[in-house]
Amino acid sequence: MTILPSFSCYLPRRAVRRATATDLMITAQLAFGTPRKLPRPESLRGRVGVLDVAFAGVGGSSGSFETVTEPFIQALGPRLAVWVDHHDHERHRDFAEDPRFVLATKAEHGACPEMIDPALVARIGPLDTIVCHTDFDGLASAAKWLRGGVEPYPGADADARAIDTRLGKPSATGERFDRALRARPRDTALFGLIVRHLASGLEDASLWRDVDAAAAELVPIEAETRRRAQDYVRVAPGVAIVGVSPGGRTFDKTLLLMLGQERERISVVLERDTISAAARFDSGVDFLALFGLAGGMPTRVSLPRKYLGKVYAALGVSPHDLPAHLQPSD
Numbered sequence: 001m002t003i004l005p006s007f008s009c010y011l012p013r014r015a016v017r018r019a020t021a022t023d024l025m026i027t028a029q030l031a032f033g034t035p036r037k038l039p040r041p042e043s044l045r046g047r048v049g050v051l052d053v054a055f056a057g058v059g060g061s062s063g064s065f066e067t068v069t070e071p072f073i074q075a076l077g078p079r080l081a082v083w084v085d086h087h088d089h090e091r092h093r094d095f096a097e098d099p100r101f102v103l104a105t106k107a108e109h110g111a112c113p114e115m116i117d118p119a120l121v122a123r124i125g126p127l128d129t130i131v132c133h134t135d136f137d138g139l140a141s142a143a144k145w146l147r148g149g150v151e152p153y154p155g156a157d158a159d160a161r162a163i164d165t166r167l168g169k170p171s172a173t174g175e176r177f178d179r180a181l182r183a184r185p186r187d188t189a190l191f192g193l194i195v196r197h198l199a200s201g202l203e204d205a206s207l208w209r210d211v212d213a214a215a216a217e218l219v220p221i222e223a224e225t226r227r228r229a230q231d232y233v234r235v236a237p238g239v240a241i242v243g244v245s246p247g248g249r250t251f252d253k254t255l256l257l258m259l260g261q262e263r264e265r266i267s268v269v270l271e272r273d274t275i276s277a278a279a280r281f282d283s284g285v286d287f288l289a290l291f292g293l294a295g296g297m298p299t300r301v302s303l304p305r306k307y308l309g310k311v312y313a314a315l316g317v318s319p320h321d322l323p324a325h326l327q328p329s330d
Contacts, residue, residue: 028127028128028129028130028146029044029045029128029129029130030129030130030132030142030191030192030195031043031044031129031130031131031132032131032132032133032134032138032188032191033050033053033131033132033133033134034053034133034134035053035054035055035056035057035063035068035069035087035296036056036063036064036068037063037068038053038068038069038072038131039131041072041075041076041079042075044076044079044129044131045128045129046079046127046128046129047079047081047125047126047127047128047129048076048079048080048081048127048128048129048130048131049081049082049083049084049124049127049129049130049131049145050080050082050083050084050085050131050132051084051085051112051116051130051131051132051133051138051141051142051145052084052085052086052112052132052133052135052137052138052141053083053085053131053132053133053138054085054087054089054133054296054297055069055085055087055089055091055092056068056069057293057294057296058089058090058091058294065089065091069091080100081100081124081125081127082100082101082102082120082124082127083095083100083101083102083103084102084103084112084115084116084120084141085102085103085104085112086103086104086105086106086108086109086110086111086112086115087105087106087296087297088105088106088107088288088296088297088298089103089294089296090294100124102115102120106165106281106297106298110161110164110165110167110281111137111140111157111160111161111163111164111165112133112137112138112140112141112160112164113137113140113141113144113151113156113157113160114157114160114161116141116144116145116149117149118148118149118150119149120149121145121148121149122148122149127145130142130145130146132195134181134185134186134191135163135164135181136159136160136163136164136174136177136178136181136194137160137163137164139177139181139191139194139195139198140152140156140157140159140160140177140198141160142195142199143194143195143198143199144156144157144198146195146199147199147201152198152199152201152202153173153198153201153202155171155173155174156173156174156198158170158171159171159173159174159177159178160174162174163178165281165282166254166258166280166281167280167281167282173202176208176211176212176215177194177198177211179214179215179218180194180211180212180214180215180218181194181214182218182221182252182254182255183214183215183216183217183218183221184214184217187214190210190211190214193207193210193211194211197211218252220249221249221250221251221252222252222255224248224249224250224251225251225252225255225256225259226259228242228244228251228256229242229256229259229260231243232259232260232263232267233322233323233326234263234264235317235318235321235322236316236317236318236321237315237316237317238264238265238266239264239265239266239267239268239315239316239317240260240261240263240264240266240267240268241260241267241268241269241270241317241322241326242256242260242267242268242269242270243270243325243326244256244269244270244271245272246271246272253269253276256269257269257276257278257300258278260278261278261279261280265279265280265283265285266278266279266283266285266315267279268311268315270305270308270326271305272305273304273305274302274303274304274305275302275303275304275305275307275308275311276300276301276302277300277301277302277303277311277315278299278300279299279300280299281299283299285298285299286298286299287299287300287301288301290314290315291303291307291310291311291314305329306329308328308329309328312328
């Protein structure tokens, strides 16, 4: 897991005064993580805050709460100063009495930045390291923390909510960041630049150059995604399914799933080894209950391809209605 060197953000005096009531240089190390891939605890400096990183799924397998999240929490011990997250998980209840854990469901908070305010930042105190998720929601959370709980720009919290739930439309500013991140979802240098840009209150206009250059790379990716979406097969009871062959041009899986939802209530993308299923955030669909899963987002899940027959059965899809390349192998 990539960890950036110590990240120093010199905030304008006016912005710092609004955020912290003092004039100072805010310094923190940035690290990036996902639910199933967290940085090594021993590589993280001092007091650690985790923002917008969901607990991994329950189950004891590789990449689960028991093998990733729990050992990470235990290894950090008292160095873990705060964990703020808004993704549904059954193990949230185990931390309900621990004031370091500020946990909610996505229905309660559509995005993580809106959970961070000056009172929370003041209660927790200075952080030496911030571990955040790599989407706009996570990076904006890190920047807002660095700003003492103050939005990087007016409407940043609303942008994070619109982008993370895919409901509503973000502002032009939010869309610029989102498109850049969708084009380069693994570019840690871009992640750090975006946090720096947001934490400074967008003061340095020259930083937009790299953000917009990354965003421009999304144009051919979107075109390829829309081409692949033409292959969706629509079946009862309201499911759109598309198979994605390995290789070929890069596509955006989130967009592909959303294009499927324009056709039917539930969209399914089949890759060589993975099944991805999604529904609108406000659809009422609960894949965790349907598929017998614990932890994670109710409206978007990924499963190994070997479970395709069981997925179809849970969704009420008859394989006989599907072409051969969408059939289960078992």
